[in-house]
Amino acid sequence: MIQGFFVFCTSIKCIMSESFFEKEENVKQYLEMTADYDGLWFYEQFKKHIPPSYKALELGMGPGKDLDNIRQSYHVVGSDFSFTFAELYKRQHPEVKIMVLDAVTIKTPKRFNCIYSNKVLHHLTAKDLSASIQRQAQVLEKDGLIFHTFWKGTGEENYEGMLFNYYEIEALKELFDASFEIVHIDTYQEFKEDDSILLVARKK
């Protein structure tokens, strides 16, 4: 998924902004580049950690591959800050609730038992990630869980304007500690051994 996304972004000099993904041709090209991603590992982990009764919100759903898996067994609402991604998915799946939401501000009066994302929050600046974490705690019900993946490493990179912030396990623990109790945090392999981190945490 991400490899295709890198190639896509570096080859056409994408700017990771709402306006870039408002263009339907860019979204369609992204869909083609990530067509072989099945999201099954993410789905298996989700089922392992999130109770089936939990109502979930996805941040940064993109083409909705993870959403398609998760909605087989959960009541889930999809969201992205790109209206085009949201609209494209909605057109194909009118029965699924989709919202246009920025992962930083999550402007919704609705409350959820789980908020999840798959390789989205690394696009936020450190300041925006802190704001997002605080907001996620507000949007969650009591005992609510978060389920997020990150790229493992240190520092940040900028691919033609698109931010990639890398985190080590200890750094993530520190960031989430004020509002969340870590339930599970471990590395996994997306492309290379230990290149990614899965974090599951409960609202304090």
Ligand SMILES: C[S@@+](CC[C@H](N)C(=O)[O-])C[C@H]1O[C@@H](n2cnc3c(N)ncnc32)[C@H](O)[C@@H]1O
């Ligand atoms: C790697 S894709 C996610 C793919 C998705 N998990 C799937 O199942 O196909 C990253 C997504 O994050 C979204 N995104 C990036 N920054 C965001 C933000 N601040 N708020 C909401 N969505 C954001 C992008 O529009 C893009 O759709």
